[in-house]
Amino acid sequence: MPFQISVQPSGRFFDAGSDETLLMAGLRQGIGLPYGCKDGACGSCKCKKLSGTVTHRAHQSKALSEEEEANGMVLTCCATAQSDVVLESRQVVEAGAFPIKKMPVRIISLEKKSPDVMWSNYNYQRQKSCSTTRVSMLIFYCAMEVVVVIPWRTRRIPW
Numbered sequence: 001m002p003f004q005i006s007v008q009p010s011g012r013f014f015d016a017g018s019d020e021t022l023l024m025a026g027l028r029q030g031i032g033l034p035y036g037c038k039d040g041a042c043g044s045c046k047c048k049k050l051s052g053t054v055t056h057r058a059h060q061s062k063a064l065s066e067e068e069e070a071n072g073m074v075l076t077c078c079a080t081a082q083s084d085v086v087l088e089s090r091q092v093v094e095a096g097a098f099p100i101k102k103m104p105v106r107i108i109s110l111e112k113k114s115p116d117v118m119w120s121n122y123n124y125q126r127q128k129s130c131s132t133t134r135v136s137m138l139i140f141y142c143a144m145e146v147v148v149v150i151p152w153r154t155r156r157i158p159w
Helices: 022-028 066-070
Strands: 003-008 012-016 046-051 054-056 073-075 079-081 085-088 105-114 117-127 133-135 145-150 153-158
Touching: 003 022, 012 022, 022 079, 054 073, 066 073
Parallel strands: 003 085
Antiparallel strands: 003 012, 046 073, 046 085, 054 079, 105 117, 117 133, 145 153
């Protein structure tokens, strides 16, 4: 039976089963909760539990100490709901807040920073007219992805 998870102050909500983390349930349903590592090491997903019961999977104490947990803090990447839960999250983005954009770029270099983080250097150029070029910057947020289209194939790169 799924539990209802409410996120304050946005008022957004989603359902989570007792076998999936709050973070994965939220992301699956388009709720952009903050996160970093997704395995309980960094604390980026830490938020306040206002009500309800959760169980934490294994995580590092530097990400969530016993004292913080006793004071109602949770790591959404490691917490599974055992009842309906109300969270207070520092940032929740609306569904559709980031429209899909097509942006032609030339990738200069790629550097793997960790198993799920890639650093890229690129040139982005957009033609305003036949000869005018504008350079811009790409900004990525949690749960966003880049689709790299190569003339002979398409490859998804999660960011």
